[in-house]
Amino acid sequence: MLMHPGMERLQAFSAGELSGEPRRRTADHLAQCPRCRTTIEWLDDVRFVAREDVPEPAADVWSKIAARVAAKDAVLLPTEGVAPVSAGRVTSRALRVAILTLLLGGAAAAAIPGTWVRDVIESILPGKGPVLPAPPVEVAEQPAAATPPVILVVEPAAGAVHITLERPDAAVRIHVQLVDASEFEVRAQDGAAAATFRSSPGRLDIVEAGSGAVMLAVPRSLGRVRIDVDGRTFLIKERGQVRVLAPTADTIGTEYILPVRGAASPSNSQ
Amino acid sequence: MHAASSDHRRRRTSSGWLCKDRAPTGIGVVRNPDETESMLEAHALRQDTDLVAAAREGSIEALGELYRRHSRVVHATAYRLLGTREDAEDVLQDVFVGLPRALRSYHEQGRFEAWLKRLAARTALMRLRSQRRRREDVLDEVEPQHAGRQEHPVDRLAARRAIARLPENLRVVFVLKEVEGYSHAEIAGLLDISAINSATRLSRAWTMLRREMK
Numbered sequence: 001m002l003m004h005p006g007m008e009r010l011q012a013f014s015a016g017e018l019s020g021e022p023r024r025r026t027a028d029h030l031a032q033c034p035r036c037r038t039t040i041e042w043l044d045d046v047r048f049v050a051r052e053d054v055p056e057p058a059a060d061v062w063s064k065i066a067a068r069v070a071a072k073d074a075v076l077l078p079t080e081g082v083a084p085v086s087a088g089r090v091t092s093r094a095l096r097v098a099i100l101t102l103l104l105g106g107a108a109a110a111a112i113p114g115t116w117v118r119d120v121i122e123s124i125l126p127g128k129g130p131v132l133p134a135p136p137v138e139v140a141e142q143p144a145a146a147t148p149p150v151i152l153v154v155e156p157a158a159g160a161v162h163i164t165l166e167r168p169d170a171a172v173r174i175h176v177q178l179v180d181a182s183e184f185e186v187r188a189q190d191g192a193a194a195a196t197f198r199s200s201p202g203r204l205d206i207v208e209a210g211s212g213a214v215m216l217a218v219p220r221s222l223g224r225v226r227i228d229v230d231g232r233t234f235l236i237k238e239r240g241q242v243r244v245l246a247p248t249a250d251t252i253g254t255e256y257i258l259p260v261r262g263a264a265s266p267s268n269s270q
Numbered sequence: 271m272h273a274a275s276s277d278h279r280r281r282r283t284s285s286g287w288l289c290k291d292r293a294p295t296g297i298g299v300v301r302n303p304d305e306t307e308s309m310l311e312a313h314a315l316r317q318d319t320d321l322v323a324a325a326r327e328g329s330i331e332a333l334g335e336l337y338r339r340h341s342r343v344v345h346a347t348a349y350r351l352l353g354t355r356e357d358a359e360d361v362l363q364d365v366f367v368g369l370p371r372a373l374r375s376y377h378e379q380g381r382f383e384a385w386l387k388r389l390a391a392r393t394a395l396m397r398l399r400s401q402r403r404r405r406e407d408v409l410d411e412v413e414p415q416h417a418g419r420q421e422h423p424v425d426r427l428a429a430r431r432a433i434a435r436l437p438e439n440l441r442v443v444f445v446l447k448e449v450e451g452y453s454h455a456e457i458a459g460l461l462d463i464s465a466i467n468s469a470t471r472l473s474r475a476w477t478m479l480r481r482e483m484k
Binding site for chain 2: 007008011015042043045046047048049050051052054055056057058061062064065066068069070073074075076077078079180181182221
């Protein structure tokens with residue numbers, strides 16, 4: 001009997017949050033289970049809907065803001081903890097536990113003559129002995145520098161942006177993602193970063209992008225976007241509608257992965 | 271639409287190809303990064319960092335430019351959390367009225383827009399906590415025309431209604447995680463809950479949505 005992953009597992013898989021063995025097992029299951037594949041598609045589609053455009057603010061909001069600022073309206077915003085949370089942040093409780101462990105361990109070790117902890121403690125206390133020399137620093141051999149990625153911002157002309165790829169490598173993949181941002185951003189990495197980039201108002205031509213990825217972050221608010229590859233239109237966005245015209249496109253939520261040529265396998269790149 | 275270039279995002283490839291639209295007439299083929307740099311200096315645009323510094327000092331013009339660049343994002347975050355245009359616009363106003371003072375806490379760590387989105391999320395959450403809210407059905411305000419997945423289109427209206435009907439504690443986590451892209455650790459910090467609690471609420475939200483949309 002086929003055991004199905006729970007909703008939490010499928011949800012994590014579709015969000016690209018699984019890795020290693022759990023991801024492999026889930027992917028293997030999905031390859032055999034149409035029911036769970038349908039669930040994954042449903043999760044992606046609901047996310048897509050949830051991220052769709054929202055109503056724009058009224059046109060007179062800024063004038064109200066300016067009037068309140070002029071009237072010295074005082075608003076205290078909750079800035080506490082607004083700084084980004086790093087992955088390595090240690091909670092205060094964990095830090096206290098760590099310090100306590102270190103102190104207890106150090107105290108135990110310090111009782112034993114000849115231990116390094118005792119040596120350090122003796123070096124700190126006045127008149128107790130020499131300071132330990134710093135350990136030698138090993139410098140790892142630096143790997144050869146990879147081609148750095150190219151990151152560009154394209155300014156629209158008349159609310160439109162036109163991206164063309166000319167003579168791209170068959171292995172390059174175009175990622176188009178709708179974002180809540182104010183800039184149209186193009187990132188090219190790996191072999192694609194070695195392309196020639198030509199710009200003109202509202203247009204970017206990427207010539208001879210090698211294998212790799214070209215990632216296009218499309219602001220939802222941008223009126224018109226068109227992506228052509230070797231003269232063939234792959235994707236058009238006009239107002240709220242996106243039309244994917246490439247035959248082997250895959251979609252994950254608001255991200256469209258467009259292989260340039262051939263039936264490249266879909267990838268969960270979220 | 272306008273472009274805001276940021277120094278920290280300019281990059282060069284090993285072959286030296288780099289281009290950036292900075293002037294109305296464009297800059298054509300760029301082969302020499304040094305040439306590009308001089309063009310960028312000649313056509314310098316105000317950066318967010320410059321505007322932030324000026325707004326912090328009380329410049330209404332700088333604040334207005336920041337509003338022009340980022341109001342949509344702030345409004346969208348607030349709208350998705352609060353569910354009504356009226357509440358979202360109130361938060362939008364509060365964020366920008368209070369921004370000059372709040373910028374004292376911004377130390378150029380990370381992207382400004384990301385910091386501003388967090389501020390908007392916290393302000394919206396504060397509003398949620400402080401008042402009883404009547405959820406309006408504003409599903410008719412936006413008529414998105416995108417069909418989503420072409421092969422298996424989900425019933426868009428049913429999905430939006432189901433999301434709007436989620437209990438508030440589940441809907442907030444759902445929006446923060448699935449729409450705004452926060453991690454469970456970050457949501458835990460925003461809502462003063464544990465990361466495990468955040469994950470549990472998200473799981474319950476999805477389960478309810480599945481049941482509601484069957």
